[in-house]
Amino acid sequence: MIPADRRPVLITGGAGFIGCNIADRLAREGHDILIYDALSRPGVEANLDWLKERYSDQITPIIADIRDEEELSRAAREAKAVFHMAAQVAVTTSLTDPRDDFEINLRGTLNLLDALRLHGRPTPVIFASTNKVYGDLADLDFRLEGQGYAPPDEAVAAHGISEARPLDFHTPYGCSKGAADQYVLDYARSYGLPAAVLRMSCIYGVRQMGTEDQGWVAHFLIRALEDEPITLYGDGHQVRDILDVSNAVDAYLRAWQRIGHISGHAFNLGGGPANAVSLRELVTYMAELLGRQIDVRFDDWRAGDQRWFVADTRAIRRALDLSPAVPWRQGVARLAEWLCECRSLRTRPELVEAAQ
Numbered sequence: 412m413i414p415a416d417r418r419p420v421l422i423t424g425g426a427g428f429i430g431c432n433i434a435d436r437l438a439r440e441g442h443d444i445l446i447y448d449a450l451s452r453p454g455v456e457a458n459l460d461w462l463k464e465r466y467s468d469q470i471t472p473i474i475a476d477i478r479d480e481e482e483l484s485r486a487a488r489e490a491k492a493v494f495h496m497a498a499q500v501a502v503t504t505s506l507t508d509p510r511d512d513f514e515i516n517l518r519g520t521l522n523l524l525d526a527l528r529l530h531g532r533p534t535p536v537i538f539a540s541t542n543k544v545y546g547d548l549a550d551l552d553f554r555l556e557g558q559g560y561a562p563p564d565e566a567v568a569a570h571g572i573s574e575a576r577p578l579d580f581h582t583p584y585g586c587s588k589g590a591a592d593q594y595v596l597d598y599a600r601s602y603g604l605p606a607a608v609l610r611m612s613c614i615y616g617v618r619q620m621g622t623e624d625q626g627w628v629a630h631f632l633i634r635a636l637e638d639e640p641i642t643l644y645g646d647g648h649q650v651r652d653i654l655d656v657s658n659a660v661d662a663y664l665r666a667w668q669r670i671g672h673i674s675g676h677a678f679n680l681g682g683g684p685a686n687a688v689s690l691r692e693l694v695t696y697m698a699e700l701l702g703r704q705i706d707v708r709f710d711d712w713r714a715g716d717q718r719w720f721v722a723d724t725r726a727i728r729r730a731l732d733l734s735p736a737v738p739w740r741q742g743v744a745r746l747a748e749w750l751c752e753c754r755s756l757r758t759r760p761e762l763v764e765a766a767q
């Protein structure tokens with residue numbers, strides 16, 4: 412249990428999917444929370460309303476942009492810890508507006524780090540980075556095996572991509588998040604800020620407002636529930652190690668708790684080899700879960716798309732002593748159940764069973 416002093420925890424992007432799940436857990440543990448969010452992602456107001464309803468005395472929203480240096484500095488001054496989630500989150504929109512992506516993801520992160528440096532207190536900060544910092548991994552020479560791509564190297568196939576993999580930023584989003592990731596680590600090195608980085612694979616789960624641009628597991632389920640077609644960009648054999656948000660929240664909280672040991676380090680965080688699934692397999696499972704046919708269409712590959720990404724999670728598991736990840740079928744069933752509830756759809760008994 413993290414000691415609760417009376418200062419609040421700051422969550423930038425706290426109305427977003429991962430941020431609101433972290434806020435929920437922290438508030439349940441008795442912490443006060445500053446939710447700093449520009450509400451720029453459509454639908455996230457619902458997450459903020461949900462938090463305020465549950466914890467009216469503990470949640471203070473600050474509706475502001477991380478590009479606003481002064482406002483962010485004021486929020487950071489009060490904080491006893493920071494979870495930095497706010498971002499332009501999609502590769503697609505980074506390609507259409509790279510300057511906006513840069514300003515939010517890199518300048519916004521620098522605004523936060525420098526505010527903490529200037530306040531002169533060692534406030535722990537955990538940054539939400541991405542596996543996109545490793546690029547498209549094209550050199551691994553993937554082969555199609557059954558429903559999904561796989562690397563021919565047995566050790567990589569067995570364990571996934573470790574933190575030793577060289578950085579290789581692709582797309583403006585990869586560059587802005589990757590540069591921010593490096594700034595966070597360097598503020599630990601140069602200024603002694605207690606800071607760590609979690610490079611995440613695909614996170615999915617309840618309260619995800621998935622769209623075609625980002626949050627694809629929820630997006631696929633939403634499309635299926637609304638009887639709309641799903642477009643797979645590429646051949647659909649791409650493999651991802653998906654992780655339930657409850658496990659991601661565990662990792663963030665542990666990272667704060669153990670910041671004295673892990674400061675200055677970056678860790679890969681995903682579902683690992685046990686939760687690696689191809690897009691096609693996932694759609695097939697969703698159709699079974701929902702008991703309906705899903706209309707799948709195909710389009711060209713998207714820029715920077717990895718044929719396969721599976722995180723080697725051994726380092727983070729060791730450092731943070733994490734429990735095993737929720738099996739992907741169970742987590743996806745839980746998300747489907749939640750999405751059905753939101754739409755007042757009757758859930759199928761098989762679905763409820765799969766979510767247990």
Ligand SMILES: NC(=O)c1ccc[n+]([C@@H]2O[C@H](COP(=O)([O-])OP(=O)(O)OC[C@H]3O[C@@H](n4cnc5c(N)ncnc54)[C@H](O)[C@@H]3O)[C@@H](O)[C@H]2O)c1
Nearest residue numbers: 424427428429449450451452476477496497498539613614
């Ligand atoms: N979800 C994933 O699978 C995943 C994977 C890798 C990395 N990440 C990173 O994790 C973090 C959280 O992702 P998420 O899935 O919860 O996304 P999200 O879009 O649900 O949350 C991001 C939040 O940031 C807010 N925001 C955006 N621009 C802002 C700005 N300029 N100022 C203040 N607030 C702003 C949005 O309104 C939103 O509430 C992001 O940094 C993202 O890059 C997510």
